[in-house]
């Protein structure tokens with residue numbers, strides 16, 4: 001590092017004095033400017049088409065103020081801090097445009113059975129966990145595969161045997177079914193006489209009529225409402241743990257895809273304490289009328305610090321494909337009597353979207369099946385027609401997992417942003433075609449078809465149902481293969497994306513999906529200094545090598561918020 005070689009020639013005495021007292025030294029010519037930190041000798045992937053790769057950059061007050069060569073930065077700036085990247089790759093921080101921080105955070109507080117292969121092994125885990133829990137207290141677990149086990153859901157006899165006195169509830173990985181013991185069902189008053197609620201199923205033994213412990217879709221709420229709520233302290237702890245996990249994977253922004261009022265308060269509090277390590281883009285839980293009403297009257301709350309922005313409402317139109325809750329135009333190929341469930345009707349969606357558009361709020365709609373997606377398309381079209389002033393609305397379609405082929409080209413002309421999850425395709429590819437058949441599968445996880453239609457396409461993980469590791473998602477998008485490399489050549493490989501599309505999906509396009517492309521997703525002057533240093537060159541490694549790519553450092557607004565242990 002150069003010393004203060006030009007110090008005595010400074011025309012600005014003030015800068016010189018600052019420089020003199022800085023321990024890390026400084027460079028700069030007589031008319032040099034002050035930076036807080038400069039990054040030099042790097043391979044900086046900017047995601048800026050006009051200047052795609054640079055060597056160095058300068059940061060001040062949380063923003064990038066210059067990019068160029070190492071020599072240029074050292075000559076042009078006084079800097080108290082210098083990061084020598086030693087040839088490492090640095091890129092804009094990942095913008096995780098659809099995730100569930102609370103579910104992830106709670107999973108750290110709950111018994112985690114993700115990846116456990118059989119119901120018997122789950123029961124074993126419950127038995128072990130009970131040794132640490134007083135009799136009578138709730139045991140909450142999470143992560144059994146309600147998608148993969150949907151054809152043969154477990155029953156609760158063995159769960160009852162190991163846990164007779166502690167109400168025990170195990171949430172499914174994808175949130176569409178839960179598995180509970182009799183003690184929990186008893187507390188909720190669920191018996192053989194309890195009827196199915198609308199859009200929900202209480203699984204019962206065919207012979208005895210006794211509930212088997214599986215509650216699907218809306219039936220889950222019959223039980224979950226009895227779980228003692230997290231205290232504010234536990235909620236804060238859960239969100240803090242989840243955000244820590246995000247920055248470990250380089251996510252400097254997270255779009256929280258179902259935010260309650262209490263979560264908003266916790267985010268505000270963390271921001272106030274300067275403990276928010278990732279920027280939060282809130283999608284308010286649209287099922288909570290009391291929560292969204294004030295925003296529908298007053299409009300979005302856009303944070304001048306860009307730490308906590310509230311301008312989006314999330315609504316579910318249907319369920320998931322694995323549990324056959326996704327609403328289909330025609331019956332499921334493997335269940336001819338089922339077509340899925342509509343949670344929000346087209347008219348409801350239309351009128352809420354209209355109100356949101358009038359106030360400059362964004363809507364983000366969970367739609368999985370071709371009927372769910374058709375309803376969303378129709379509702380968007382009707383609402384946009386009635387609010388023509390809402391030109392830059394960026395209405396979002398979350399998932400768009402199975403879309404009728406004739407509908408795929410309909411979203412781009414409306415200006416709808418597609419938010420898709422590459423890991424869903426590779427997780428579901430073992431059974432998705434069984435659900436929808438050989439024709440409808442052509443419009444499933446159809447990233448290439450959507451990209452070619454000209455839509456804005458943001459990519460994300462929908463964690464914690466899938467790992468939040470963005471490089472895993474990138475691998476899935478590039479290959480449509482499992483981590484083991486199956487199937488050879490990829491599953492419907494014509495739908496793979498290019499490396500450039502993939503990188504843009506997690507940066508530039510993700511920023512666009514939150515109206516933030518002017519401040520995030522690229523490395524150029526004026527952008528927030530949200531940056532990640534990688535273990536390898538993301539432009540040169542093979543798709544398989546994305547699986548072992550790691551984040552070594554994460555910077556938020558130029559401040560180090562994560563560093564991998566050496």
Ligand SMILES: [Zn+2]
Nearest residue numbers: 098100257462
């Ligand atoms: Zn989600």
